[in-house]
Amino acid sequence: MKWSNLILALAATVIAAPPEPSQKPGALPPAPPPGPQGYSALPPYKPGQLPSSFKWTSTGVLVTPKNDTRNIAGVKDPSIIFLEGTYHVFASAARSEGYNLLYFNFTDIANANDASFYYLDQASLGTGYRAAPQVFYFALQKLWYLIYQNGNAAYSTNPDIGNPAGWTAPEVFYPIGTPALIAEGLVTPQQGYWVDMWVICDDTDCHLFSHDDNGRLYRSQTTLAQFPNGMSEPVIALSEPRKEDLFEASNVYHLDEGTYLLLVECIGQGESGGGVRYFKSWTAKDLAGPWDALQSTQESPFMGAANVKFPPGQNWTISISHGEMIRNEVDQRLRLGPCGSWRFLYQGINPSPTNVSYNALPWEFGLLTQDGC
Numbered sequence: 001m002k003w004s005n006l007i008l009a010l011a012a013t014v015i016a017a018p019p020e021p022s023q024k025p026g027a028l029p030p031a032p033p034p035g036p037q038g039y040s041a042l043p044p045y046k047p048g049q050l051p052s053s054f055k056w057t058s059t060g061v062l063v064t065p066k067n068d069t070r071n072i073a074g075v076k077d078p079s080i081i082f083l084e085g086t087y088h089v090f091a092s093a094a095r096s097e098g099y100n101l102l103y104f105n106f107t108d109i110a111n112a113n114d115a116s117f118y119y120l121d122q123a124s125l126g127t128g129y130r131a132a133p134q135v136f137y138f139a140l141q142k143l144w145y146l147i148y149q150n151g152n153a154a155y156s157t158n159p160d161i162g163n164p165a166g167w168t169a170p171e172v173f174y175p176i177g178t179p180a181l182i183a184e185g186l187v188t189p190q191q192g193y194w195v196d197m198w199v200i201c202d203d204t205d206c207h208l209f210s211h212d213d214n215g216r217l218y219r220s221q222t223t224l225a226q227f228p229n230g231m232s233e234p235v236i237a238l239s240e241p242r243k244e245d246l247f248e249a250s251n252v253y254h255l256d257e258g259t260y261l262l263l264v265e266c267i268g269q270g271e272s273g274g275g276v277r278y279f280k281s282w283t284a285k286d287l288a289g290p291w292d293a294l295q296s297t298q299e300s301p302f303m304g305a306a307n308v309k310f311p312p313g314q315n316w317t318i319s320i321s322h323g324e325m326i327r328n329e330v331d332q333r334l335r336l337g338p339c340g341s342w343r344f345l346y347q348g349i350n351p352s353p354t355n356v357s358y359n360a361l362p363w364e365f366g367l368l369t370q371d372g373c
Helices: 109-114 180-185
Strands: 056-058 074-083 086-095 098-106 131-138 143-149 153-158 195-201 205-211 216-223 235-239 248-256 259-268 276-284 321-325 343-348 364-370
Touching: 074 343, 074 364, 086 109, 086 131, 098 109, 098 131, 131 195, 143 195, 180 216, 195 248, 205 248, 248 321
Parallel strands: 074 131, 074 321
Antiparallel strands: 056 364, 074 086, 086 098, 131 143, 143 153, 195 205, 205 216, 216 235, 248 259, 259 276, 321 343, 343 364
């Protein structure tokens, strides 16, 4: 996620900088379902509104790595929610030596790049490999959950999303190690990686999705009452013979009482660092599937170079890669607002050739806004 200038012509407001670990910010009030206090519930989604194709407008480069002592190469894998006037973002801090996580917040999209980074290895979450975060509020426990990969499917909790020093040490959904089905998938037909964990809950269960970078999407589940414990052995939710056609970075969202939306990042034709990325989409009536294809090609994607336009002179990426929809209903159900109102924070990269390893690629963030529905 690298390369320069933004920008949106929006009215600027003051950035809310992350607190230092020595500070003791006031705890956020728990966000009661279905949405945080002060924000009305999103209107119910109507499946008939889904269009036959999607169109998006991107910002220029929105967030870049900082020129600080961490010297990271790229910011990646953003997870974002909007709560009481503030955007909270968690992301991977990538450099050739490996990954950890970072946090920042802001109140005005136009000034997102001014926000200070808080590197989460300063919290109890600790040093070492952590990547691909997802954040949500688990209303039943009045706790924020940060889901991420650390060689296993990991999580940390925090009662106050505005206090980045408050995240707990990692715990894992599978204490005995990688489940057998996933372990087999990681070496078949070639070496893959267990990546990009994603949790969404319905009225009775919480479901964990993940990838093996070998063309398979897995799903596990446990009850709301047991979560985060008791995760079942995974099953294959979707698969493709070519790993590029079902690669990683799944997002799953609740559209209405009977419809779910699944997004998966794929690798298409063309030349760009890390491969040209785009998203396919599916819908289902149940988180257990079956999943019906919605937009599922590079030529007609859910999100990709084929259906994203940029401000004049700011066509900075041909990859629409790992990201998340902005939600103001922040609980574990991951409900989206109506089609036509969606915004997606994503990682992109300048397609100019760069002679660096994958971990050192200069990824940056941009923001997509849906053009109608």
